[in-house]
Amino acid sequence: MLSKDSENKSGPKIVLSKRSMAIDDSVFKLALGLPKDVISLTAGEPDFPSSDFVNIAAKKAMDDNFTHYTSSNGISELRRAISKKLKIDNKLDYGEDEIVVSPGSSSSIFLLLFGLADRGDEVIIPDPAWFHYSILSELAGLKPVRFNMFKEDGIRIEAADIEEKVTNKTKLMILNTPANPTGHVLTRSELEEVAGVAERNNITVISDEIYEKILYDDHRHISLGSLNGMKERSITVNGLSKGYAMMGWRVGYAASTIEISEKLTSLLGYTMVCAGSVAQKAAIEALENPRSKDYVKKMVETWSRRRKIVINYVENNSDLMTFTAPEGTFYGWINLSKSGMDGNEFSKVLLKEYKVGVMPGYLFGESGKDFVRISFATDDNSVDEGMKRIEKCLREHRK
Numbered sequence: 001m002l003s004k005d006s007e008n009k010s011g012p013k014i015v016l017s018k019r020s021m022a023i024d025d026s027v028f029k030l031a032l033g034l035p036k037d038v039i040s041l042t043a044g045e046p047d048f049p050s051s052d053f054v055n056i057a058a059k060k061a062m063d064d065n066f067t068h069y070t071s072s073n074g075i076s077e078l079r080r081a082i083s084k085k086l087k088i089d090n091k092l093d094y095g096e097d098e099i100v101v102s103p104g105s106s107s108s109i110f111l112l113l114f115g116l117a118d119r120g121d122e123v124i125i126p127d128p129a130w131f132h133y134s135i136l137s138e139l140a141g142l143k144p145v146r147f148n149m150f151k152e153d154g155i156r157i158e159a160a161d162i163e164e165k166v167t168n169k170t171k172l173m174i175l176n177t178p179a180n181p182t183g184h185v186l187t188r189s190e191l192e193e194v195a196g197v198a199e200r201n202n203i204t205v206i207s208d209e210i211y212e213k214i215l216y217d218d219h220r221h222i223s224l225g226s227l228n229g230m231k232e233r234s235i236t237v238n239g240l241s242k243g244y245a246m247m248g249w250r251v252g253y254a255a256s257t258i259e260i261s262e263k264l265t266s267l268l269g270y271t272m273v274c275a276g277s278v279a280q281k282a283a284i285e286a287l288e289n290p291r292s293k294d295y296v297k298k299m300v301e302t303w304s305r306r307r308k309i310v311i312n313y314v315e316n317n318s319d320l321m322t323f324t325a326p327e328g329t330f331y332g333w334i335n336l337s338k339s340g341m342d343g344n345e346f347s348k349v350l351l352k353e354y355k356v357g358v359m360p361g362y363l364f365g366e367s368g369k370d371f372v373r374i375s376f377a378t379d380d381n382s383v384d385e386g387m388k389r390i391e392k393c394l395r396e397h398r399k
């Protein structure tokens with residue numbers, strides 16, 4: 001009889017597939033694996049809990065035993081609430097049958113990529129952009145093609161930069177405003193550039209508007225689908241994670257045509273079945289309760305104060321770092337090229353010697369090589385102390 005040890009040595013070993021091995025896990029290791037004594041400026045989520053009235057609605061749903069599967073596209077009461085929200089906030093006219101609720105917006109994005117393009121088709125994605133877009137495209141068998149948004153004088157979309165990347169395989173494009181990681185809010189004229197490219201080349205745009213409520217100064221969010229002729233060429237994706245601080249509830253949605261919604265419902269039904277029943281009830285409360293407006297206002301005021309701390313540090317150390325102040329989101333996209341270090345090298349030294357965690361910019365695309373992304377969705381002291389150590393690290397290690 002074999003001993004346990006020899007069984008382990010010679011017995012069958014479960015191995016990972018080649019395609020899963022090809023996926024970069026470093027983001028998750030970085031975000032989840034920070035030691036306790038490290039100041040983390042990596043968070044991609046509000047540092048606020050969901051509001052009390054949302055929690056009460058969820059408790060009521062549980063007491064009412066609203067704990068069964070729901071229809072795969074979500075309960076109609078929630079889809080009606082989303083339809084109303086899209087009209088009021090975004091000037092978008094979608095009926096409840098043109099909306100699909102999903103477990104978070106990430107799953108909507110993945111299933112749309114799967115459902116709207118075939119193996120080998122190309123998806124145009126900004127550079128820099130949230131790393132999920134290119135990984136999810138690859139998982140769906142598509143080829144991510146990046147276009148550069150970084151200009152000497154800031155971050156901007158220009159039609160020519162996108163058009164240069166269009167081939168006869170281009171099917172989709174992903175747009176994100178306000179944007180992770182840059183905090184850039186697309187202006188009407190930038191959106192018009194995108195609309196022109198989509199029209200001329202018959203491209204469908206997935207518009208990820210998850211940060212729409214997190215805006216500073218006088219920046220305003222405009223939905224791509226509200227531009228003339230763009231409702232037919234775009235799909236609006238959004239969710240309750242950021243604007244309502246409901247990250248863990250996992251509620252997102254996509255608004256498109258009835259035909260696409262039906263396919264999305266079936267893809268969702270086969271893979272994730274439906275968003276959580278209790279979470280859907282909580283989401284209705286978040287969308288319908290007028291106190292949600294005050295809640296997001298309170299969060300944005302808090303982040304606005306921390307954003308100023310970051311701006312002050314960057315401006316007072318312009319010999320070491322530069323950036324375009326974020327117009328929305330809770331991220332700072334900091335260029336370190338003046339220090340002579342790239343973002344990856346810097347973030348490693350910063351973590352090891354100064355105990356601050358940031359996201360190296362290369363994760364967001366090639367144009368991010370000299371950058372790091374910091375999140376100021378954490379307490380004031382951590383932002384202040386984190387920035388102080390970033391400055392110290394840059395001074396002591398500059399080349």
Ligand code: PMP
Nearest residue numbers: 044104105106130180239241252
């Ligand atoms: N889009 C962007 C740009 C994000 O940064 C995130 C979260 N970090 C999401 C979508 C996903 O949000 P969720 O799945 O929680 O709706």
